Amino acid sequence: MEARAPFxxxxxxxxxxxxxxxxxxxxxxGPGRSWDAEPRWRWVEIRTGGRWQPGQVERWHLCQGSTRxxxxxxxxxxxxxxxxxxxxxxxxxxxxxxxxxxxxSRAPAP
Numbered sequence: 001m002e003a004r005a006p007f008x009x010x011x012x013x014x015x016x017x018x019x020x021x022x023x024x025x026x027x028x029x030g031p032g033r034s035w036d037a038e039p040r041w042r043w044v045e046i047r048t049g050g051r052w053q054p055g056q057v058e059r060w061h062l063c064q065g066s067t068r069x070x071x072x073x074x075x076x077x078x079x080x081x082x083x084x085x086x087x088x089x090x091x092x093x094x095x096x097x098x099x100x101x102x103x104x105s106r107a108p109a110p
Contacts, residue, residue: 016050020091023061023070023084032063037071040094046073047091048081054095 037057045052055075061084062069071092074082085092 018091019048019050020046020073020085020088023068023086027063027066027068027070028061028084030063030065032061032066034059034061036060043095044071044073045093045095046075046085048075053081057092 036059041057041060044055044057046055047053053075055073057071057073059072060069061072069087070084071087072082072084073092076082
């Protein structure tokens with residue numbers, strides 16, 4: 001179940017002040033809209049464990065009746081480095097594809 005619903009995972013034990021916050025189950029279980037991330041928002045940095053990590057937004061979700069955006073973000077090979085997070089510009093920020101070697105190296109080949 002956890003592989004299909006990463007937002008159900010408990011918060012990471014190494015959550016530091018200022019880190020991205022996992023989306024609450026209540027927001028994810030209700031009706032709403034989900035869609036694939038646009039190319040300009042595909043590559044991001046997410047703050048986890050007190051550090052900025054290069055990541056990839058896979059999908060966005062907006063719960064009906066809410067103004068809180070959530071993003072399915074992955075940034076590593078472990079399933080615990082993938083999940084639904086509340087969007088906050090202080091913890092998730094877009095990265096220009098041309099300016100980051102780490103992001104550019106993860107970009108798909110043409």
